[in-house]
Amino acid sequence: MASDDVGSETSKPSFVIPEIPIAAPEATGDNFPEQMAPLIFSAWYVIAKSEDAGRTLSAIRVLAQPLVFYRTEAGEPVVLDDRCAHRRFPLSKGRLKGDRIECGYHGYAYEKSGQCIWAPGTPVEQELKKGLPFGVRSYPCAERGGWLWVWMGDPTRADPCEIPLPDIGGNCAATLYGYKLNPANYMLLIENLLDLTHVHFLHGASDLTYAAGSLPREAPSPVNGVSWIKEIPQTETGLLGSMCGDDPERLVRMAEDSTQYGPSLNIGRQSRSPLPGDIEKCKLEKFVVAHALTPLDHRNTHQFFMLCYSDPLVIDPQSVLKQTEEVVFEQDADAVFSMQRFIDEENRPGRVEFSMACDRFGMAMRKILRVMKERELAELESVGHAERRAQP
Numbered sequence: 520m521a522s523d524d525v526g527s528e529t530s531k532p533s534f535v536i537p538e539i540p541i542a543a544p545e546a547t548g549d550n551f552p553e554q555m556a557p558l559i560f561s562a563w564y565v566i567a568k569s570e571d572a573g574r575t576l577s578a579i580r581v582l583a584q585p586l587v588f589y590r591t592e593a594g595e596p597v598v599l600d601d602r603c604a605h606r607r608f609p610l611s612k613g614r615l616k617g618d619r620i621e622c623g624y625h626g627y628a629y630e631k632s633g634q635c636i637w638a639p640g641t642p643v644e645q646e647l648k649k650g651l652p653f654g655v656r657s658y659p660c661a662e663r664g665g666w667l668w669v670w671m672g673d674p675t676r677a678d679p680c681e682i683p684l685p686d687i688g689g690n691c692a693a694t695l696y697g698y699k700l701n702p703a704n705y706m707l708l709i710e711n712l713l714d715l716t717h718v719h720f721l722h723g724a725s726d727l728t729y730a731a732g733s734l735p736r737e738a739p740s741p742v743n744g745v746s747w748i749k750e751i752p753q754t755e756t757g758l759l760g761s762m763c764g765d766d767p768e769r770l771v772r773m774a775e776d777s778t779q780y781g782p783s784l785n786i787g788r789q790s791r792s793p794l795p796g797d798i799e800k801c802k803l804e805k806f807v808v809a810h811a812l813t814p815l816d817h818r819n820t821h822q823f824f825m826l827c828y829s830d831p832l833v834i835d836p837q838s839v840l841k842q843t844e845e846v847v848f849e850q851d852a853d854a855v856f857s858m859q860r861f862i863d864e865e866n867r868p869g870r871v872e873f874s875m876a877c878d879r880f881g882m883a884m885r886k887i888l889r890v891m892k893e894r895e896l897a898e899l900e901s902v903g904h905a906e907r908r909a910q911p
């Protein structure tokens with residue numbers, strides 16, 4: 520795994536960069552549906568698997584902002600605004616020359632700090648010592664857990680120690696990484712992950728006792744997050760157990776927990792043990808799944824996921840990934856898209872949703888995310904407009 524150091528410079532740039540509109544009007548207010556969460560900039564988000572950040576220019580859109588990322592010759596990750604400061608051509612369509620990006624339109628050249636250091640009219644052999652007085656925004660980034668993370672808020676407040684990923688990959692027999700794009704607001708994904716009763720009804724991957732049995736209980740919560748635990752005295756080991764060689768209908772005891780860390784990460788864990796009197800060890804004892812949720816914009820969400828199995832898989836890992844991505848997570852993506860469409864078309868007055876006990880953690884997250892956004896806007900309000908130009 521690469522180092523946890525911040526990849527890009529975090530100090531305030533001395534050159535002018537275009538302002539990022541973090542207070543988009545639809546992010547808050549009466550017309551913003553309660554089921555959707557606002558875009559929160561003061562957070563760490565996954566933008567790629569570490570090994571996918573390399574010596575080519577890659578593009579991704581995060582919080583409706585275009586980003587370009589690459590690695591320097593020394594291997595340091597760099598994330599910049601993907602709009603040339605000259606005429607907004609995507610820098611990701613340009614060329615990587617050494618550690619610099621050369622815009623593919625008129626050739627303006629940018630350092631990893633985002634500062635423009637060359638433009639037509641400058642002798643080609645002359646390097647501008649001080650650079651030009653403008654550039655593009657550089658985003659703090661760091662690597663953790665096999666992923667590249669970016670901080671989208673005030674760069675002076677970026678602290679990679681706050682990346683909320685606990686060490687979950689250690690002691691795993693198999694760790695698989697994948698990606699899914701969900702055409703829905705990220706809050707619908709958070710609620711999907713916090714209410715796992717859907718695993719039986721939407722995926723058919725568990726028996727009904729899993730959904731009808733005990734309710735999740737509140738567990739100690741992380742900052743800006745929620746956590747629950749649940750014990751199921753008897754249920755089928757299901758699809759997951761079968762991936763490690765158990766009969767999917769084998770009855771086991773299961774303990775499960777799920778934790779949501781701010782807007783960007785959910786971690787779910789399951790442990791299986793034999794029923795009293797059953798002396799055969801479960802073929803899959805522990806399973807952990809991390810979902811890094813990165814809003815592309817208000818209505819689309821990148822989902823980077825990591826699946827960790829404590830025991831060896833008995834089927835080809837690629838077919839496990841295919842089944843997870845193309846069947847299970849596709850069912851989730853289809854469900855949240857369908858709900859997003861109804862949210863966008865909503866014209867029914869009065870109460871349109873009725874919640875039960877299983878929804879309490881999702882409902883708590885709706886509130887937490889709105890409070891985070893209000894705090895972010897209040898902080899922005901306290902910073903002068905001129906200052907915001909340098910630290911959006």
Ligand code: FES
Nearest residue numbers: 603605606622625
């Ligand atoms: S748009 Fe990039 S150099 Fe002109």
Ligand SMILES: [Fe+2]
Nearest residue numbers: 717718847851
């Ligand atoms: Fe699901």
